[in-house]
Each structure stands twice: as structure tokens, then as C-alpha cells.
Amino acid sequence: MAEAGTALVGHVGRKRMRFALTDAAGQVRRDSVRSFTADTTVSISGAIMDFLRDARPDAPPRRSAFAVAGLPRGETVSITRGRWYVSRSGLRGMLGHAPLILNDFEAEAWAFHGADVRAEERFAGDEPSLRRAGTYCVLGMTSGLGVSVLSRDAAGAVRVLATEAGHGGFIAVSEELARLAAEIFPGRYPVVAEDLLSAPGLVRLYETLARRRGTAPRWTSAEDITRAMAADPLAGEACTWLCRAFWSYAGQLTIIYGAWDGVIVTGGVAAALRPLLRLAEMAPLFAGSGKYARLLASVPRVYAALDDGELAGAAEALRHLG
Template sequence: MSTDIVAVDIGGTHARFAIAAIEDNDTITLGEPVTLHTEAHASFQTAWEHYREEMGGALPEKVAMAVAGQIKPDLIRFTNNPWIIRPPLIAEKLGCAAHVIVNDFEAVAHAAARAPSGQFLHLTGPDGDLPETGTISVLGPGTGLGVAHFWRSTAGEYRVQATEGGHGDFAPLDAIEDSILARLRKRHTRVSTERVVSGPAIVDIYQALAAMEGRAVVEMDDVAIWTAGTSGEDSLAAAAVDRFCLSLGSVAGDIALVQGASGVVIAGGLGYRIRETLLASGFADRFRAKGRFSGLMATIPVKLITHPQPGLLGAAAAFAQVHGTS
């Protein structure tokens, strides 16, 4: 016996939908996902209606939603897209009998807690499975920087905590990062970590490096820089990608220290796309470079989750934790 639900993962750029089956033995199976661009739809409601039409006009009456924003009881605003969701109206607007709403990286943490060892790529630290107990930090760069963590008990249970860790202050570690910070301060009074460690941030990194070298700033969007940098066809773009990896390593180490983590998971589509670059970069060195705590950092395994849709899986897992298969 299983329960079918609609799993939804809404980020700054994309909204993903899939039908998920939650089995009595607590396993979750995802159907084929449908990805919509948030900018192509006026609201979540119209995107939902588009998906419903694609699925033949009818959907399961149970919904699990992962959203890129702070979860509030009356009104949810997205951090990096203009949509809003009013939780008290969800049952009426979507025609659902039960629903769960979680932060998008809360959902990713659920997925990381459930994913088998074969769905992780080792990045640094001890090359074994993630610890069976304790706190595991989860972070990932995308349109912004998501941060969460989960805690495993000796009984095999886990609990997830969403955070807004991506909005902590960016801390430069060398003269190059000082220059990046100075550039960003011209536009932002306070420069948060996700202004440097996120997909779109590669533009500012690239332009800051160009200015340091006295080059004319070439207008390139983030996709073009990532493409040119990871392929190696543009040396300045490649330097920007390397600098991004360094900063991601520093931030991942900071998060692990703040959360008292015994393991770290890097998640998100961007992390997966640059996985080979991450392995060859200074990410690991920066993760460990915490002064008196460098020895401790070297004992923490850092993995990259390779599940293709961790947000959808995690949303369904959050629903299962709350409602089971009832």
C-alpha cells in the first residue's frame, strides 16, 4: 500500500513538480519531474494549474512543498523570485486534503538524511560514510545559498532544522576577496555570504578579477562565465570559478564549526555541475583552514549529494515524517 502525493520544489529560477509514492515501509519513489521557469508564470497558482493540465487535469489530494524562503504562517515571500504563497489558502486553492510546507534546504536535508551511500560523491575528509549519529550540515549554492542541518539519533531517527545561514556576513580571507567585497559594498551596505557563494555571484567575482588586472570589463552573464570557466576556454573565467570554489570551501567550514557538524553535505544543481572542478580546486584546503581547529576540520567527511532531485525527494520525505502513509 502506498500514498501518492504531489511533491513541489520552488527555487529562485525553477519550480519542479513530481508525483511521489510513499510506501508503507517508508520508501519514497519519485515519478518523472516537470520543471517550469518561475519567470514564465505570474504566480505559483498559475504554475500549479499549468502542471495540472500537463498531468491530465487531475492530481493527488496531498501536497508536499519545498520553497526557497522563510516559512511563515500567513504569508511566504520567496528570497529570489516575486511569487508569494498564503499557507491558510493552500487547501482551497490547490484542492488538497493534506499538505506540508518546508524551506527548500530543509527539504534537501531530508533527502541527505535518507539518501544511500551510493548517492554521495566524496570531496574531502575521511573517505567513509557520513556518521550515523550527530549533526550533518547541508549547504548548497544555487540562485542563493541554502543552509540547513539534520541531527541523527542512535535510534536511527533524524530531525531537520532549517536556517538562513546563507545570509551571514561574508568574511574575506585575502586581498583578492577584499577586492570582491569592496566591489559588492558599492551596491550593498551589508554583503552576505550568498552575494559571493551563489550561481549569479560569479559575475561579480569575474568583474572584480578583471578590475584587479586593469582589464576592460566584458559584460557576460553568469551562465556564460560558468561555461567558459569550467571548460577552461577563458582563463579569467576559470580564475573566477577557482575563487568561487575557495570561498565555498571557507563557508562550508564555517558552517560546520557553527553547527558542530560531524559531517557536511554539499547539495544543489550547481555543486553537482562543477563537481570535477571542486575536486581539483582549493575547496578542501579552504575547508580545513580554520587555524587552531584545522586538525578537527580534517576529521569531518564532506560529501556531495548526487541524487538528481533532492528537493522533491526531501519534500516528500518531510510529508512522510509528518503524515506517514495515512
Template sequence: MPDYNLVADVGATNARFALTQADVPDLLDIKILPCADYPSLEAAVSAYLSSTNATGLISKACIAIAGTVHLPQFSLANNHWRVNKAKVDGALGVQALWVNDFTAQAWAMSKIATADLCLVKQGQAVAKGNRLVMGPGTGIGVAGLVAHDHGWLPVMGEGGHVGFAPTNKLQVQVLEYMWGKYEHVSTERLLSGSGMMDLYHAVAHIKSMPPSLSSPADILQQAQLASPDELAYQALRTFCEMLGNAVANEALAFGAVGGVYLTGGILPRMQQFLLSSDFIQSFTNKGRTSTYLQQIPIYLCIAEQPGLNGAVIALDHESRRHNVTA
């Protein structure tokens, strides 16, 4: 019987799984399991393995997950799971490599094919310059890529939890509205799937417009119709403007002269809306550093499974590192 490697990309909404075989990078038996359908990550792992007849055949595993992976147990910020790494390893039958989900996204961007990128903003990338990987899904992730030998290494942080910084009167009013709900208003509180409803209601409150939509999916759909819902449209335009500023802040922090790579589950679903919005203007509107930012190219990842592919790269990197030090 063949041995398999298992890779997982676990977010707050869905857990994605796939298998690979030695020296074959292709993803096999990709399945997407809704987190809400399972009481724990180990239950989802067991269900996936049973569905693929791979129970007992896993030789290596990499779990990319939106959590504090350096701890033996941790809770996910946006769903009900309390992850016990030992229990998950027990379900796998091997000790997994655990990485942050956006570490996997960064690994994926280190080897992304041109065909899987959409140019958002032109620029002149520095060949070995630092890169920024950032994007909204259920939450918002931020990571850097720095050149190392002949490749790249991810640099992780918690950039999605920095304080939200408004840049105009409307955004100040949004922040004031959010202060009425939260002690700390982070970027993620507004620029994510989990935050989009708050932004929608904030804009409704400020403009005295009655909110009628009840999910981020509804906002995305209604804002992009030929005759859009006006409140959804204004909320999503504000989302793009805020995102441009937030991405610029992180690009400055990382010194991302090698380029910005936008990932996550939301932006590919609003690609044309993003391109026609004030995102680029907001990104470059930084006073004395505007010229610096104007030189940075921005790409949108449109690959189907960047998280899983990044987990494959992370597992391969870890194996090579152990082989060198052995």
C-alpha cells in the same frame, strides 16, 4: 481513480513537481517549470496538475520552497513571486505541508544512497554526530541534521545570510568592492548563482581585466574549457576557495563531526573543477581548529532530484508523527 501525493521543490529559478502514490516512494510525472513563465506559484501548480490529469486527485502535498514558510504570505528573495499559501492550497485542493527548500535537502541527505554521493574529502565521520548540509544554487542554503531515535531531524537556519568573511588580501578587496554596492555583504551575495556575476565583476575590477561574460552559466562553461577564459577561471577558483572557508565556518557552528553534504544546483556542474581547486585547503585552514576539520568527511550530492525526494521524506515523517499523536 487513484489518489496521489504531490511534492514540489520550488527555488528562485525553477519549480519542480512530482507525484507519488501511497507507500510507493518512486517519483512520477516529474516536471520542471521555469518560475519566470508563471505569474504565481498557484498558477504553476495548476499548470502542473492540468498536465498530469491529477486535478482533484491530490490527497497530500508537500511544498519545499526557498522562503519564510512559517508565514501565511511571503516573497521569494530571488524572483518575482509573492506566495500566498492559502491560494496555493486552494489550487492543490488540500492543505499542504510547507517546508523550507533546504529542509527538504537535509531530509534527502538523511537517506541518501552512497551511489548518489561523490567523495570530496576523506575523513572519519562520527556515526551519530551532527551533519551539515550546504550548497549554492540561485541562493545558498544551510541546514543541519541531528540524530533522533533511529533517524535524523533537520535543523534550519539562515546561514547563507551571515556576513561574508574574507581570508586573504584578494578576498578583502572583493569585500571592499561589494561594500560599494551593498550595505550588508552576506555569503549568499558571492557564493551563489545570483552572486557569481558580482564575484566575477569584483575579480575583474581588482585585476583590471575586461569582463566579457554575462551570466553564471557562461562563467561555469568558460572556466572549465581546456583553454579557459582567464577571468572566468580566476573567478571560479576564488569562488571555490571562498566556499571552502564558508563551509568550514558552518561546520564549526553546527559541530558537523558526522560529515558535510554539499548540495545545490551549481556544484554538480563543476564537480571536477571543485575537486582540483583549493576548496579542501581552504576548509581545513582554520588555525587551532584545523585538526578538528581535517577529521570531517565531505560529500557532494550528485542525485538528480534531492529536493523532491526530501519533500517525500518530509511528508512521510509528518504523516507518521500525526499517526503517533492521534
């Protein structure tokens, strides 16, 4: 484990970025968290300079970690569907050290490792303990689909696998789901999982169902659709189909990554859909009908959320890897 100490941590998302300082134990100082939006911030380096000028640390941080909404490979990391980019050499020149750069859902997994997870919703099985040896999948439905895997061996060593499974092909476990995905994305092979299992995907799904009924869509955002799902039958149908598709893909990812010890669901869209995600009809979609259906049915599945998870995860990763 790397030496803990005061450091700079950040999260660069599609529409906003946040920064914070850590304390001497390597934990995020909540009083130091500051946010910057795409409407007012031109560059990451400029936001960092503004943050440090406002935070006034006793000394320039000698270590840093940044969780980014993108694939952290190469010299320059582009933010997915955003206008920002992260330059490793630029940050190194400005900060005087090489920063740790990790995927935002890699950071989420590190955050769950570093915290006592308290499930806000149990979908199946007991509450998973990430402090026990095992392999766990962290899935988040937001403006995209985040997927990471955390494993702990019997000796207590922890590893986090950052994946881009959200950009993999959607795997349907029923003919109805396959047909619906093809209708939403005609001529696209494969249908990218994130394009369906996300806030924009919910809007596309809702619009497709409206066309089926020959009615004009009433709602234009995922937030409006989820708020209306209990009162508006079409919104409720769209949200239900999204949950079916989500559990369908989640079950397949559990097999692929061997995450038999637990699936942790998080993210704003998933939070809004919790009443539907827990419906009894969803369990068979997660388990499927293949060789491991019985084992999948026993996998613990919960919803959990952490305040400033990406920042906490960047700090935790820095303690282990930085």
C-alpha cells in the same frame, strides 16, 4: 512517522516550479513530474490546477508538501528574488487540507536522508553515511546559497534544521579573502554570504578581477565563466577565488552547526567547479587555523546530487512530518 500514501509534492523556485504525485509508499512518481516556468505561469495555484488536470490522479490528493525558495514562516511566503508567493490559506482552500511547506534546502537534506548517498566527488575523508548517527551539513551553490543541517541520534530519530545561513555575513579566513569581498561589495557590512557564494556572486567576482586588470569582461553569466575556466585565465582565477571563499565559509558553518560527521556539497555551480573545489590548496581554507583546525581537517566532504531532490525531499518530509 506519518502514514504514507498518494500525495501532491512540489518545488517552487525562483524561475520555475515543479510538481509530482507520490506512490502508495510515499515515493515520488518520476513519470508524473511536470515543470512550469515563470515566463508562462502566473500563480502557484494556477500551476497546481493545471498539473492535477494533466496528471489525473484517481482521487484528489489528501496530503501535500511544497519546498520553496524562501523562508517558510507566516501566512504568506515570498519566493526570494522571485515574483511568486505561497499563500497557506489559499492552498488550504484549494486543496482541502493544510499543506506542509518547507525550505527548499530543508527538502534537500530530507532527500539525502531518504536516499543512499553516492558521492560523485570526494574532497576529504570517507563517504559520509547519513544512515549513521551524526550531524551533517548540506551546502548548495546555485543561484543562491542553500544551507541545511541533518542530525540523526543513536535511536535513529532524524531532525532537519532549515537555516538562512546563506543570508548571514560572509566569514573570511584570510586577509586576501576579506579584502576581495570588501572590494566586490564596497561599504556593505556585512557582506552577505549568498551574494558572493552563488552564480551572481561569481559574475561579480569575475567583473571585479577584470577591473583590477583593466580589461573588459568577456563573459556575462556564471555558466559562461565556468565553461571557460580551463581556457580563460581570468575566468579560471574568478572560479578559483569563489572556491576559496566557499570552503572558507563552509568550515565556519561546520563549527557553528557542529557538523563534524560530514559536509555534503551540491548544486549546479558547485558541480561545475568540482575540479577546483578538490584542489589541495582548498583544504587549509576549510580547516582554518583556529582551535578546531585539526578536527575540521578530518571532516568528510563530498559532492553529491539527486534527481529532483526538492521533490524527493518534500515527499520524505511528508512521510515523517506530514
